[in-house]
Amino acid sequence: MQLEQHIATLLFRYHCVVVPGFGAFLSHEKGASHHQKTNTFYPPTKQISFNAQLQVGDGVLVSHIAAAVFKTYEETLSLVSYEVKKWQYKLAEGENLELDGIGVLSNSSDGKTIFTPAQNANYLRASFGLTAVKASPKTSLGSNRDIQQRAAQQLQKEGVLFQLESDKKAPNSGVRKLVWRYAAAGLIGVSGLLSTYSSYENHLTNNSVAQQEAQQIVNKKIQEATFFSNKPLSLSPVEISLTKKAVPKPSYFIIAGAFRAPENASKKIAQLKSKGFDKANYLGPNRWGLHQVSYAAFTEEQEARNFLANIQNKFAKDAWLLIQKK
Structure with missing residues (x-):
């Protein structure tokens, strides 16, 4: 009998599931959390813990299993007791007791029971289907000054220098003209890059302004719309003629x-x-x-x-x- 499967099923519905003669598995709700190092968001969950002192059965687990396996309460209680003895023997031998979907139990050197809950199990029904989400860091192009500096650094890497030290070594003015041509080409490239970015930035700004103006127009129209009027309605009088229907008297x-x-x-x-x-x-x-x-x-x-x-x-x-x- 897979006793841990029945325990896992009940953990979705109850905050405490007692295994008679063994201990109780407790669940505590925990809100959504964020792990800063990995930048991961985790949905709300139930934290599972174990208390070896709560061993008096409340009948919930045994009744649930009895209904599932079509046996009497007494027969099911005997099956659960037999499974508990197997668990206790395994722990007494120093082995780890792995309960699928719940966690791992083990005995410490001083005889205490240590429980490590399963990381991937979430018994909070409200979080069914939700998984952890890892967020990517937001990147930014930076300011115009940052872009200019990066462009200048890139031009320097490619050999387009504005310090004309080569002029001292150049034997004639033709070399200087060639250097100036490269410098001019570099400046044109930088200018084009900045112009493209500036146009894109202006496009975004214009888009944002247009959206704000459109929203203001819509809000104004909504405010101008008259749904209710405080002025009393003038209604013309309506004449209603009531005809009494004669109720027949018993004869x-x-x-x-x-x-x-x-x-x-x-x-x-x-x-x-x-x-x-x-x-x-x-x-x-x-x-x-x-x-x-x-x-x-x-x-x-x-x-x-x-x-x-x-x-x-x-x-x-x-x-x-x-x-x-x-």
Whole structure:
């Protein structure tokens, strides 16, 4: 069983992964960093450390492995214990315990466990896919004076000298003229180099100025645009005619009973509501002075008759339909 693979998987999700009877691997988040000597930028990461004192298992590792290998918790715990004994034996023999993707464990001369984390492993999920980036130093052509000095040095290397010491040795003026020709050619070359650089520099400057002017025009247009006005809008009055829609009053009532005493009618209503007839209602006294109670009221006759049939079949055969058309 590759126990370190399961530990590595859990390090992406947890800050502490305990290996029962062995120790715990801890992770601490570290922000992006820069190595000055190599000029390399490193993304945020999780630094892994090891604590041999935390050996009491919390069940996370064993439960994770049990689900992965389709075994019971007890069976998986036995497998983990067996793997831990192999690790402890290897360390006791003075060997290094290499855990792929996590780091290397070893025992010091005084019996302490030393952990060296793997350099290329990053268990911070937010940095997934990010790698170290080595930045190249920025180079500059320098000022015009620097360019002139470098050009003069280059001409000197090529033998184009402006000190006419050769004139002293030259037997005739023809040699001097030749030297002056080379010097003039050198000056023309330097002038051309400076002119080319100056034109390029002017081009960049003009470009920058044009971009700034364009941006200023855009900003001005945006500022001039009116999205909201503080002036109140003048709206012409709108006449709205509301027509009240007449709600039809129920004309069909399913009668549950008629009572001489009003309190008996109230008791009947409470009884019906307790049985689920939420629309039970008091209709008032009829022409004989009896107080009527209904199961429900309807505006459509057919709907009322269907309800009555259901009541008579399931609850009360003496229920009847009262029609009150106005």
